[in-house]
Amino acid sequence: MALFGTDGVRGLANRDLTAELALDLAVAAAHVLSEKGVFAGHVNERPKAIVGQDSRASGEFLEAAVVAGLASAGVDVFRVGVLPTPAIAHLVAESGADLGVMLSASHNAMPDNGIKFFAKGGGKLDDALEAAIEARLKEPWERPIGANVGRVVVDESAQERYIFHLLSSLSTSLTGLKIVVDCANGAASRVAPKTYVRSGADVTAIHSTPSGLNINENCGSTHMESLIAKVKEVGADLGIAHDGDADRCLAVDHEGNLIDGDFIMAILASAWKAEGRLAQDTVVGTVMSNLGFMKAMASLGIKVPTTAVGDRYVLEKMIAEDYVLGGEQSGHVIMRNFANTGDGILTALQLMAVVVSSGKSLKELASIMKRFPQSLINVEDVKKEKLADSKKIAEGISKYEQALGTSGRILVRPSGTEALVRVMVEAESNDQAEKIATEIASLVRSELK
8 A cells, every 4th residue: 555645644643653653654754755866966065955944843862863863864955834734835936945744634633644756846746755755664775974965953033924925915015904814723823813913903812822732622613503693793794714834725705605715716716717817718627626616616717627536636737838827616725826745835826916906805705606505524544445346346336427517526436635535526416416325335445434
């Protein structure tokens, strides 16, 4: 079974993802990237790496292990502490570092953790490099000694440099906008409130006191209830929710209605097209993008090519075809004019800028699309690797697709980060979507048990 999923290596910290594995991955990454020429040109100086983490307690020992592995392999390490995943990507690009490492399991529960690698320039490693790193684990190697070992420093300016980058994306002040931000007790807890205040907004922050144990606990983008309640309580114009590592953004309008990634992309794409900023009148989605989003974009003359689920695949498509906007329903939104990866804080700033410049409420802007009812069921404790070979499941899906016609959609796929199969059905009514999803989930459960 492959160690790397769609977004790095994840697992239960100190059981699946151990300090030993973290150290070995760091060493293997240093060796592979060096041999691939990524570290080329370092005649009189060592290669450099940026290492950050979210607020999980396990990140403390895992970060120490990664730092030790890199330095022992002759890489100078700049520790930036608790910062969002997209901050690491930006800092790698901005500083000219050769490698970035982020310790985070994103929206997963606190006991999990993960390791994400960023290549020179701030992009995620491609599948071939990840496979090469995995193949090199625990191999014998000649260790540098004396002055050739890497050095480790704390980069105290990293947070301010990242905030400056975020604010530089704005062409309008957010003064007068009253917002609530849910920081998920995660990596956004310090950076997001500071950034929104400096943008001019009136900010109320919730779940912004991480303890190491409370990340994503009944808060953030996977638990929107407290954000909705606070927006209504304080009379805010809108609310922003981040996940544990702040690479995604969901929103709610002043009435508490959910504005997911599809709505956000629809709003941005429409505004950018009107301003002549949407390259090739195209926004990149995924196979999970809502059918309502597809129809709304088509009505505006905006094309929506789709990719597999995972922001890395969205980015690959964007780079290959030179598109500037793309993302996922989950709130990963990539804006290549500003960043090489999904950035939740950046997304929120751009969304709020459209609210201010348009003079419309977020609810009014979101009326650009009508979301098709969607039912999503996670089928756990099944052998997800056998899904592609099951004829019975394929036949069952085909039968329901014929019944739905053009008024709905079905997607059944193995999760790239968890041990489960996701069943997604869109239809004209909630009842129909839930009924079909339940029946397909039952079939998946019986066939892959």
